[in-house]
Amino acid sequence: MGIVFDETRKTFTLHTNDSTYQMQVDPFGFLLHLYYGRKTDGCMDYLLTYADRGFSGNPYDVGSDRTYSMDVLPQEFPCLGNGDYRSPAIAVRNADGSVSCDLRFHGYEIRKGKYAIKGLPAVYAEEAEAETLEIHMEDPVTKVRVDLLYGVLPELDVITRSAKVSNGGTSKVYLEKIQPACLDFVNGEFDFISFYGRHAMERNFQRVPVVHGTMCIGSRRGTSSHQYNPLMILADRETTEDAGSCYAMTLLYSGGFKGEVERDQFNQTRIQLGLYEERFSYPLESGDEFSVPEVVMTYSRMGLSKLSQNLHACIRTHLCRGKYRDEVRPILVNSWEASYFDFDGEAIYQLAKQASELGIEMLVLDDGWFGKRDDDNSGLGDWYANEEKLGESLESLIGRINALGVKFGIWIEPESVNEDSTLFKRHPDWAMRIPGRNPVRARNQLVLDFSRKEVVDSIFEQICKVLDQGNIEYVKWDMNRGLADIYSCGTDEQGKVLHDYVLGLYDFLERLVQRYPNILIEGCSGGGGRFDAGMLYYTPQIWCSDNTDAVDRVRIQYGTSFGYPVSTVGSHVSAVPNHQTGRVTSLATRSITAMSGTFGYELDLGRLTEEEKQDIRRQVADYHRYAPLIQNGLYYRLTNPFEQAVGAWQFISEDQAQVLVYSVMLEVHGNMTVDYVKLKGLKSGCMYREQVSGRLYAADALMEAGIPLPAAFGEYEAHQLYFEMER
Incomplete structure (x- = not known):
């Protein structure tokens, strides 16, 4: 049994094959965190210590006992306003303007199977593979209720955390901060591992000691971002790839996030992960409920390799879905670096013909096929084929390419709009802009307000009309800018817009997945700007980076490997000199780097020499031979390319x-x-x-x-x- 409640000691114990997680309801109804780590038995409340500590206040309930303080005790779900001065997991602004929440234990449920979250991605499991613990917490004054959700998957050594926040009172309240996962450690010397970067150089590995104060990573950009990834690792100072204790958290969310590691005045460490609270103020009327995005947690006492393998197995088999979850992906050639915007239908057909002769299985038509789109200044939002540019209908082009025995895929960017487009001229209020201010442009485009259902519905209808024009078997979903002008004409509550935008994105993707179950969707946001576990629920692979340079990719894919399986990593062989760095590498080197991913090509096949074509035929054969091992085998990092030659x-x-x-x-x-x-x-x-x-x-x-x-x-x-x- 994975979940055990001890009625006498009021402890909840969650067991996986190699880990134990324990918390306790104390006599005052507070839920205290006791332990997470190596599998063990017994009650760990002996780890709690009590002393009169200056300037650490005491709950009214404890009377004159100055040794009891929420500012010191390890907590399962810390609240702002109940005497804990460390970073909270929840902050609620009440009808009277106060920001205070005091959650107390109110019951629990244990059930077989894994909980799901309406409208949000979540790990899934068969009933026999998982158990769910739901702990009910309530503020006795405001009647704000939080149902803490724990999913236990013993074979994967994974525990998931989510929550439901509901307003049981009579007045509107605002949720000002919410982080579903928090861990308190009463002792220990730790390192904090995170993954920073920028466009075209994402997920660089960074390991630093946890010192007094707070270290934060996050994104204010409305997406999970190129700059930081919603993956965090806390490791004992001596932990290596092969030995030592370490903990991982990864957030299943594609919007703004915040991760924090704090060492307090008594050398205790708190790590937490959830939504970014800036520009977040979510209204809850009486009876309303807010579903909190999920965090996947895992523990390893055998070093970082095992930690990564736990996450890989969970994501590959219990988060990714659909036809291509377990199938080897088709080898593709993408038209982008082959021709950019300069093509017609015949040029794309010739690229597909050359691909067929080399054993490449799919042609992907990238940007430039729709609307008035000969550069990146116009056309976004007008999702119909430019038949004048193609010289034929999209249906005709797909049919000709399929006749070669080559599959067909297409690029879309549904979330953005150009001001030079028919859509914008008809519906300027559908773009996010703050009234009275000039908009912030990026790539000369604006962002559509996906927090509004009518906007999502209209774009979804346009995209479906495109996908219904032929045998399209792959979609590359791109998003090429961050959100800056956060304002929606569809609501007076601007503090909910960023989160509702993500819900609109997920609604669109879920409908697409259900309507076209055989289409392989690859996520993309200028490459790795939205490479997160939330997207992988809808898109089983993500374009890892716009940087296709083989040497840079060794480092980018190294950092990515800490949290994400190789089967999710979009990776291609491109031309040299590389279009991002100017570096020249051999075709063999480029293929070896790209083969540690979904594998494909992004270059003009017509410019290859006969020798290079023979090399590609061998690479294609190699990939077919090794792909099952690459996709499903255990992955080990043998060196650190940031430190070694x-x-x-x-x-x-x-x-x-x-x-x-x-x-x-x-x-x-x-x-x-x-x-x-x-x-x-x-x-x-x-x-x-x-x-x-x-x-x-x-x-x-x-x-x-x-x-x-x-x-x-x-x-x-x-x-x-x-x-x-x-x-």
Whole structure:
């Protein structure tokens, strides 16, 4: 049983295969957090300590007991206004203008299966795979109620957290802050791992000590952003890839978020994750309910690799959905870097024909096919094919490409609009703009107000008319700017607009998924600007970065791997010199980096030499051979490319019989030293044969001493090693 309530000690204990999570209802009805970590038994309330601590106030209920303070005790769901001066998980502004909430225990339910969240993405599971704990908390004065939701998936070592906030009082209140996941540690020396970046260089790995004060990451941009990712890791100072305790939180939400790590005056650590409170003030009338986005939490006592593998398995098998959840994705060629806006239907057909000759399975028509769209200054919002530019109908072009045996995909950007478009001229109020002010433009476009149902419905109808014109099997959903002018003509409550925008986005995507269950949707926001677990519920892969440079991608994909499986990472081979960096790398190096993702091409196939075409045919064959291992195998980071001269990573099948190692040299120097890479996860005592050389290696030697990489001569050489266990 994953969830146990001890009536005598008033403890809730959540067990997974390798972890235990425990909380306790104290005599005053406060819900205290006791423990999260290595699997254990018994009651951990002995960890609580009490003392008279200056300037840490005491609840009225405890009378003259100055040793009891919410400012010191570890809490499960800390409130603003009840005497805890640390960062709260919830803040409520009441009808009288006060900002105060004092939640007390009001009951619980334990049930089989995993809870769902209406209108929001959430981990799913069969009834036998999970249990749900729902703890009811209520403010006795305002009657604001919070139902804390916990999903326990023992086999994955995952615990999910969400909540429902409802107004049981008679007056309107405002939800000013909400963070569904909070962990309090009464002791410990930790490092905080986060993933920062910018457009075209996302999810850089950063590890810093947790010190006194508060460290925050987040996004004010209305999307999860290129700048920070809603994934956080707290690790013991000595934790490595292979040993030590660590904790992860990832938010299933595609809008603004805030993650916090705080070390307080008594050396306690609090980590929490949820919505960004700036510009968030959500009204709740009497009887209204607010569903809180979900956080996935996992713990590992075997280092960061195991932590990542827990998240990978959860996302791949219990968050991603649909036809392509478990299927190997088709190899595609995207028209963007092949031609940008300069194409017609015949040019796209020729690209598809060249793809067919190389074994590439899909052609994706990127930006420029619709409305008046010959550059990025016009046309967004007018979702109909520009037949004059194409020289034929979209239906005709799709049919011709399908006749080659090539699948067809298409690019859309439904959330944005150009002022030079028919849609904007008819409905200028559908774009987000603050009355009386000139709008903030980005990429010369504005954002449509997806918090309004009529806007979502109209764009959805337009997109469906496009998708109904032929056998479209892939959609690239892009979003190329952040939200700045936060104002909706559809409501007087502007503090709800950002969240309702995300709900509108999810409503659109859910309808698209249900209407076209066989279409593969790839998320994108200028590449990795909305690479989050929330989007993966609707789009089982996301364009990892607009930066296709193979060397930069080693680092980008390294950071991404801490929280997201390879099957979700959109990655392509592009032309050289690279269009973002000007760097020149070999076709082999570009393919090895791109193969650790969904794999495809983004270049003009007509410019390839015959030798390069032969190389691509071999790459296509390699991908078909290794894709099941790459997509479903356990992933290990073998080096840190931010600190070492080589980037190396490994896939191994769950039965440990197949091992695939990739490496890319990031630096070359005179009289170069030898780089040894230690393999991981092999079956001790067994022998493994490398399939190209035919040489036999002992598993323990490969894991202990490693294997030397071939001496590099020339920049950015890449290598592939494939081993099979000898039976």
